[in-house]
Amino acid sequence: MNDTYCNPLAIPGIPVSRVALNPEYRGPWWREFGDPSVIRFKGMYYLFASCAMVWSSPDLIRWQKHEINLNDVGWAPAVAEKGGRLYLTASWEGSRIWTAADPLGHWECLGEIRDEKGEHLSWADPALFTDADGTMYCYYSLGVNRGLRGVPLCSGDPTRFAAAPTCFFEFNPDHWWERFGECNQNPYFSHLEGASMTRHGGRYYLQYSAAGAEWRNYSVGCYVADHPLGPFTPQKRNPVLIQRGGMINGCGHNSIVEDEQGRLWCFYTILMRRFRGLERRIGMDPVHFDENGELYVDGPSETPVRIDGTPTGRLLLSAGQPVEASSFRTDHEPDLALDNYIRTYYEAAPEDPAPTLTVDLLGKFDVAAVRVIFHEKLTPHEVLPARFRFLVEGTLDGETWFPLADCRGKTFDGHIRYETFEPRSVVKVRLTVTGTPGGQPAGVVDFAVFGNASEAGYRGEPR
Secondary structure (H helix, E strand, C coil): CCCCCCCCCCCCCCEEECCCCCCCCCCCCCEEECCEEEEEEEEEEEECCEEEHHHEEEECCEEEEEECCCCCCCCCCEEECCCCCEEECCCHHEEEEEEEEECCCCCEEEEEEEEECCCCCCCCCEEEEECCCCEEEEECCCCCCCCCCEEECCCCCCEEEEECCCCCCCCCCCCCCEEEECCCECCCCCCEEEEEEEEEEEEEEEEEEEECCCCCCEEEEEECCCCCCCCCEEEEEEEEECCCCCCCCCCCEEEEEEEEECCCCEEEECCCCCCCCEEEEEEEEEECCCCCCCCCEECCCCEEEEEEEEECCEEEECCCCEECCEEEEECHHHHHCCCCCCCEEEEECCCCCCCCEEEEEEEEEEEEEEEEEEEECCCCCCCCCCCCCCEEEECCCCCCCCEEEECCCCCCCEEEEEEEEEEEEEEEEEEEEEHHHCCCCCCEEEEEEEEEEEEEEECCCCC
16 A cells, blocks of 8 residues: 655645636636645544545545535635534634534534624634643734734634734744745735644644745744743744745645644645646645754655655656657647646647657666646536546566556546556656546646666766
């Protein structure tokens, strides 16, 4: 059984963006999947996200989509457990509290959020947190340059504030990762959002994201306190998660969950930004604490990682390598499937019934996994399951091909596929696309081959 994962996570049933579903919207449709809130409840993991919910997993690797009576209650849903029940809220129009005894069962709305004066309040990017004494808190934002706040909720009625909220901190332009813009160039304003609370070793770690989910430098920072309502001071180690310049970027709006072995995992948003600025997916990586007790995320990872949090050591072999295609469309040449960039794609000619991409690794390598991110075109009001069928093969001599991953008969509903197999020595790897949703032309955003050099020597000259 596969015990590894690779970002972006291959999770089925990614929904159409709630922006595209707006009757007044005119433009291309796209899928969106961000702002994760993950909880372990009665031996299972449950993932709630913007635009749809809920997904379950026994092991954080294999995920299944479930339909519940709450499909999309608003941006950035947040969930917490208290007294054996789950409580859920969301942003803006979703500023209510729902509760359920079973995450896959019926969710009951308890009412709108009311502050300590009894007045209705709309919060943004809330995070629910239940402390060891049973007190439930909510951490939230109110918009641009409004900072992060926190408040205890009434024990008998979690829709009501039990006290006046506390503003913990606001935008600090000296924190470069908080500055607005693609390059954190704007010191005049910021979005501090995506709150998340983790208790560890008797201390409270309040995570937040800045400076905007549409930017590649979207990141996670952290403040620490000895009490859930502060006072909070910033870690010296900040930001705790930010892109490393590769394919995985826009890493923010996180949620930390503890697994059955006591390990902590950070789930976070990944920026796609191919059709629209807020087109997103989800990744995950292990959480650690350094010698000073400061939290950090060991990520974002771009190669396979074991579910115990250790790297597999498998390298990305295919990026930038020579590639041939059976056909291609002008401006979407085959090398765009190997450029390690999530915003370009290769597309085959529409008349090609089974297009192929053949990658020359320029040497003998033991390959053990592949990740394929397919390009998908959605037609408004006719969204089909994202079922892509394909075959990955390898060869040592360029003549005799053998299967590595045969997904021609699988019904997985998702445009991101991660497949593992027993290591095989190859010189070339071939991807053949045998089926696409609705017969649309085959498109590949990224074709990644993972492995290590064989004992045999290198062939060819360095490029």
